[in-house]
Amino acid sequence: MKWLRRPSWFALLLTAAGALLFIRLGVWQLHRANEKEEILRRYAAAENAAPRDFSAVAAKPPIDAFARVSVQGEYVPDRLYLLDNPKHDQRGGAEVYAPFRPQHADRLLLVDLGFLPGNGTDQPPQLPPLPTGKQVLQGLYVPAPGVGFEMGGNALARQARWPKTTVYLELPQVAADLGATLYPQVLALDADPASIYVREHTIDFSSMPPARHRAYAFQWFTFAVAAVVILLVLHRRRPSKPLDRS
Incomplete structure (x- = not known):
């Protein structure tokens, strides 16, 4: 050339x-x-799948899939956690989590009740009381929300009143706060039109x-x-x- x-x-x-x-x-x-x-396709497929027994899934969680499960038990009363304003910055509010004691289990399951919109103030949203007695819950057994560096350390340990608020939900911190062992994943409840909670669960890839x-x-x-x-x-x-x- x-x-x-x-x-x-x-x-x-x-x-x-x-x-x-x-x-x-x-x-x-x-x-x-x-x-x-x-991952998004597997998540969507799991939402429409028939629920499986929670104890069987918890004993051997699927590695490459999400599981929709059904679990019986009772909520731990008066113990709620508010994940402050995660994924809903335009509305304010919090994702609400409650510990649940599955039947015949030796540990607690953290349940994602859903998102509760804010009331336009800095005060936490008004929470409805938890159902009492035996409950049958259905939803996806999924990893807990991602964590990051939390300025000031463990915020839960510094709070004496319930519900407790945090900007990162770390299961070891919640377990220590409850004085109990937790399952390594959380239960994201199925959508319910009759519920006050907004349940738009998905894998959060909004940043990337x-x-x-x-x-x-x-x-x-x-x-x-x-x-x-x-x-x-x-x-x-x-x-x-x-x-x-x-």
């Missing part, structure tokens, strides 16, 4: 390494997008949905193409100036 000067080995290696790195990152982003879409992974993949692939284009532009032969015959 007469229009191209021969690049150095260093330039070729640098360009190849950069392009391969960008392509690898793009492929990884596509892989993450497909993974998350598959599959579409955003694909957008990042496109960027990385664009960088790979740009690396090759830069190499070609930098090694393009400049047209020679005509000789001045005057």
Whole structure:
């Protein structure tokens, strides 16, 4: 190619390494997008599945699927936790959790009752009383909401009155607060039109949905193409100036 000067080995290696790195990152982003879409599909399928016995699922939780379960037992009275304003910033409010004692079980199950919208003030929303006596609950047995760094440490230990409020729900902290052992996942109750709680349970990928992974993949692939284009532009032969015959 007469229009191209021969690049150095260093330039070729640098360009190849950069392009391969960008392509690898793009492929990884596509892989993450497909993974998350598959998780969302499994979650949607579980919501429509027939409920299974909780004790059997808890003994051997499915690794690559979500389980819809049915469990009998009683709520622990007067023990409620408010996850402050998670995923509903435009409305205020809190996700409400209650400990539940399954029948013939030696540990407690934390139940996600649903989201309770705020009342326009800084005060926690008014909570309806928990049902008493034997209950039959149905819902998805899912991992607890994600946690992060909580400024000031364990907020539950500093509160003496119920309900207790936290910005991160950590099961070990809740277990210590209750003085009991908890199951490692939570029960997200099925939607109920008669309930005051809003139950729109899903896997929260709002910060990084599959579409955003694909957008990042496109960027990385664009960088790979740009690396090759830069190499070609930098090694393009400049047209020679005509000789001045005057």
